[in-house]
Amino acid sequence: MKKNKMVTLTIDSRKLQAEEGLMILDVARDNNIYIPSLCTNEAVEPYGACRLCLVEITTARGRERLVTSCLYPVEEGLTVKTNSERIASVRKVLIQLLMARCPDSEVIQDLAKRLGVETTPFPLEDKNKNKKCILCALCARVCQEVVGVSAISLVNRGVNRQLATPFFEPSEACIGCGSCVYVCPTHAIAMEDTGDKREVRWPHSQMEFKLRKCKVCGSYWIPERQIEHIAQVSGTSPDDYDVCFSCRE
Amino acid sequence: MVKVSSFAELETLRKSIVARRDPQKAMITVCGGTGCHAHGCEKVAAAFRQEIEQQNLAGKVDLRITGCHGFCERGTLVVVKPQDIFYQRVKEKDVSTILSETVAKGNVIERLLFTDLATKEKITRELEIPFYKKQNRLILGNNGSIDPTVIDDYLAVGGYAALARSLQRMSPEQIIDEVKKSGLRGRGGGGFPTGIKWESTRRAHGDTKYVICNADEGDPGAYMDRSLMEGNPHSVLEGMIIGAYAIGSDQGYIYIRNEYPLAVKNAQIAIEQAEDYGLLGKNILGSGFDFSVRINRGGGAFICGESTALMASLEGHVGEPRAKYVHTAEKGLWNQPTNLNNVETWANVPLIINKGADWYSKIGTRNSKGTKIFSLVGKINNTGLVEVPMGITLREIVYDIGGGIPGGKKFKAVQTGGPSGGVIPESLIDLPVDFDELTKVGSMMGSGAMIVMDENTCMVDIAKYYVSFLEGESCGKCLPCREGLKRLREILADISEGRGEDDDIDLLENLSVALVDGSLCALGATAPNPVLTTLHYFREEYDAHIKDKRCPAGVCKELITYCINNEKCPGCGLCVKACPVQAITLTGKKKPAILDQEKCIKCGACYDVCKLCAVDIK
Structure with missing residues (x-):
């Protein structure tokens, strides 16, 4: 694979080399420089919703501005401050907004502590209202970009925005794979397997899936829907999935 | 239609269109803009069509439905050409007179002319009306003379x-x-x-x-x-x-x-x-x-x-x-x-x-060239669309073109740039209007909305209105805009409803900065402008709401009471009829009415209806 050009930039007084095309946030993380972020995941395209990764930059030409580091590609001669006073005060308000939105989220509490924020001046929402969901859309983006089924999405606008299946009803598109559960940064989506049943509970809708039994060990290991989907996209037979991964080894 | 396949053919076509038209032939243009539609221009146009037929004028007069002339306050607008006689507030019933008097005999119908509020003078031609005089209608100018569907x-x-x-x-x-x-x-x-x-x-x-x-x-x-x-x-x-x-x-x-x-x-x-x-x-x-x-x-x-x-x-x-x-x-x-x-x-x-x-580039100011169309609305006499050269002052727009504030009220502020613009106070009324000057005072050009406010406008209420508009329109993708606007609105609502606290001002400011710096797009980044400008220019009004639990403009319901002024009230009973909750009663002939505060829902109907200003807001 052809390697991209390298650029030199400075993050928090550290001079770094980075591949052109990478985002500031990626380069910072590769170099163990902490920038908070809740809506990024390497599996999906950057989105820029949580705004916590805001940094202050000065370009080689001397232009100063605030940018979201998950979306701003590195460039030659860039100087980045990840935690200036201005950034810290914006981040403080952002985390306070999240503390009020999801008062029972341990992840938000921990992040707030890490950012040196203890309380929020805003009235707390009832914890059953948003159910730990910060609307980062990682679940919906993974469902679309990685799984490719777009079974869940964000509905409504503004403060009324919610993550849901279409019309809050069981979705024919959902294969019950649990990718959304895996990427959710605040553990707002739950998944539980009981016997031959899997239940996925999003903040405002839920679904049940029938699991297939492994012919060898007898454990229920994968939703039937997921098998159908994999068989379809890979051109294999659904019967190929009668044995679970562990027993196949 | 024939295809025009060369530059020469286009000019030939243009000449043939012009040649077919007699500039001396009588023509009635009826404004067909949405503003005039609200005034009933469709009925006026239909009446003209019918009357032209009935009065056998079909070959003698043309009828053209045009675009918006801008003077929406005075619709339906009708211009009789070639004399360019400008009639305003034309109704269906005026149509036959316009045809029989103006078109047939050339007589001007006085009652349909515009009257200058200041001089009480009747004005016959559109361009002589003060509303149009200071405008430079380079872009809007053809609206009134062409049928947009032709x-x-x-x-x-x-x-x-x-x-x-x-x-x-x-x-x-x-x-x-x-x-x-x-x-x-x-x-x-x-x-x-x-x-x-x-x-x-x-x-x-x-x-x-x-x-x-x-x-x-x-x-x-x-x-x-x-x-x-x-x-x-x-x-x-x-x-x-x-x-x-x-x-x-x-x-x-x-x-x-x-x-x-x-x-x-x-x-x-x-x-x-x-x-x-x-x-x-x-x-x-x-x-x-x-x-x-x-x-x-x-x-x-x-x-x-x-x-x-x-x-x-x-x-x-x-x-x-x-x-x-x-x-x-x-x-x-x-x-x-x-x-x-x-x-x-x-x-x-x-x-x-x-x-x-x-x-x-000779029109306008150093860094803002040409003209700009503004929609001049709110507490202004001449509501409408105005096209002015960049650099004209707010005073010229509000007073010379807009004709000032209705009802003898005092000008208080003007909001430019839409919901994310800023509120500009009276002290800056001589500000030249261009991109940079508006930005300097904390507002912006935006797309050109200009909302005029009089002394009865509460600045906390205005900030709350714009913030709640934007809260409803925020897409919700990024955190500061989605959650921040909701919180801004909640704090403003608290202040306007008497629950404001001293810390609220700081909180409003911190939140505003987070929105400006942190939002993904310009909606969130400019949304705090109404809050920041009202805080900057009308701080004492916020203080009155928070510290004294008082709304100086008499708008915020929770902070005002309506009272009957016993010295002024003759007991005419108008307010009694207007009150939707029977909170006002009469006690006898020529005796002042009595308002029951327990029942009063502060709708303001009594205040609006009283011709003697005998209802006070406290």
């Missing part, structure tokens, strides 16, 4: 000459240079130099390039773009075709909000007629240049006026913005180089090509 009307006033000139005599680079030299800046709100945007799109690499006309006007009280699109759609189209040629694009889109049915209709007719003549489509005027335009109707989201959200919506996605670190000129619609301009910006282009950048 392309020949546009050709008769010199339409598409700039397109012919561009294709025949100018290279794309020369056009871009001319637009750059003109100093034209985007009229949609951003104020970015148009020529530079065109140049970037022209230079960007891409298989296909697109041009877009942003007609998703959504600011409360703003209707400049609607009136242009309704009243002179060909001027917008002509600008787009010239721009597309300069940029190297063969496909254009007009993104127009579906709540503007007349604008959608007229734009569609204009596209079809331009296609029929060969002014759109393949090999335009024999030049070898191809360009077509499609209309895309917006679904009602304010955010879709933001360029990247608009493009997402055009692509069929949810209308949500994305970061613009890679400019849309490089990667816009379907990731191709895209140039988006607002309706009014496009309409300026033919003018610049026709008259030249040197001429154009």
Whole structure:
């Protein structure tokens, strides 16, 4: 694979080399420089919703501005401050907004502590209202970009925005794979397997899936829907999935 | 229709259209803008059609339904040509008199003329009315003289000459240079130099390039773009075709909000007629240049006026913005180089090509050239659309053109730039209006809404109104805009309802800064402007609400009480009838009425109805 050009930039007084095309946030993380972020995941395209990764930059030409580091590609001669006073005060308000939105989220509490924020001046929402969901859309983006089924999405606008299946009803598109559960940064989506049943509970809708039994060990290991989907996209037979991964080894 | 396949043929066509028309023949123009529709212009036009038939005037007088004249306060507007007699507030019942008196005998009907409020003088001609006198209607001017559904009307006033000139005599680079030299800046709100945007799109690499006309006007009280699109759609189209040629694009889109049915209709007719003549489509005027335009109707989201959200919506996605670190000129619609301009910006282009950048750049101020259309609304006598040279003062707009504040009330402030603009106080009324001056005082040009407020307007209430408007229109993608606007609105509601605390001001300021610095797009980043400007210029009003639990303007219901002024009240009973909850009773003849505070819902009906100002607000 052809390697991209390298650029030199400075993050928090550290001079770094980075591949052109990478985002500031990626380069910072590769170099163990902490920038908070809740809506990024390497599996999906950057989105820029949580705004916590805001940094202050000065370009080689001397232009100063605030940018979201998950979306701003590195460039030659860039100087980045990840935690200036201005950034810290914006981040403080952002985390306070999240503390009020999801008062029972341990992840938000921990992040707030890490950012040196203890309380929020805003009235707390009832914890059953948003159910730990910060609307980062990682679940919906993974469902679309990685799984490719777009079974869940964000509905409504503004403060009324919610993550849901279409019309809050069981979705024919959902294969019950649990990718959304895996990427959710605040553990707002739950998944539980009981016997031959899997239940996925999003903040405002839920679904049940029938699991297939492994012919060898007898454990229920994968939703039937997921098998159908994999068989379809890979051109294999659904019967190929009668044995679970562990027993196949 | 015959296809026009060369520049010479276009001129021949134009001459034949003009030759067929007798400038001395009587013509009645009826304003058909949306404002006049609300006043009943359709009925007036229908009455004219019927009366012309009945009075056997069919061959002697023409009837033309035109676009918006701008003086919406006074609709339905009717102009009788060739004398140019301007009638206002015309109703169906006036139609037969206009025909029998003015058209047949040349008599002017006094009662239908505009009366100057200051001099009490009756004014016969449109341009002599103070409302129009200080305007410079370069863009809106043709609205009143052409039927927007008839392309020949546009050709008769010199339409598409700039397109012919561009294709025949100018290279794309020369056009871009001319637009750059003109100093034209985007009229949609951003104020970015148009020529530079065109140049970037022209230079960007891409298989296909697109041009877009942003007609998703959504600011409360703003209707400049609607009136242009309704009243002179060909001027917008002509600008787009010239721009597309300069940029190297063969496909254009007009993104127009579906709540503007007349604008959608007229734009569609204009596209079809331009296609029929060969002014759109393949090999335009024999030049070898191809360009077509499609209309895309917006679904009602304010955010879709933001360029990247608009493009997402055009692509069929949810209308949500994305970061613009890679400019849309490089990667816009379907990731191709895209140039988006607002309706009014496009309409300026033919003018610049026709008259030249040197001429154009003489109008306006150092960094803001040309004219700007504002919708002058709110507490103002002459509500309407005004087109003024950049640099005119707010005072001239409010008093000379707008005729001042109704009911002898005091001017308090003007909000420019729509919901994300700022509130400018009376102390700055001599401010010259241009892009930079408005920004300096914490407001912005925006798309050109200008909402005038009088002494009875509460600044906390106004800030709350705009913030709650934007809260409802925030797409919800980014955290500060979605959650921050909700919190701003909650704090403002607390203050206006008497629950304000001392810390609230700091909180408002901190939140505002987080929105400005942290939001993904301009909606969130500019949303705190009404809060920040009212805090800056009207701090004492916030303090009165928070510390004294008092609303000085007498607006915030929880902080006011209505009382009957016993000395003034003659007990006439008007308020008793007006009160929807029977909170007011009469105690006897010529005795003041009594208001039961327990029952009063503070609707203000008694205050509005009392002719003797005997209801006080405390």
